[in-house]
């Protein structure tokens with residue numbers, strides 16, 4: 001019986017690890033091509049910015065000289 005419990009524990013650890021890896025996948029942000037600020041997709045500023053904002057991966061936004069928004073910090077993951 002002890003052995004079975006150990007297997008169950010290992011199995012759930014694997015599931016947890018899988019979920020963590022999925023979360024580390026790159027985040028998509030709104031990048032303002034004028035101000036060069038990038039935002040979490042749910043940030044109020046991102047939602048107001050429609051004409052100048054494009055969706056980019058966060059690494060791509062940084063590559064283009066993006067600065068994180070002061071309100072949302074440029075990410076929803078904190």
Ligand SMILES: [Zn+2]
Nearest residue numbers: 039043069072
């Ligand atoms: Zn923002």
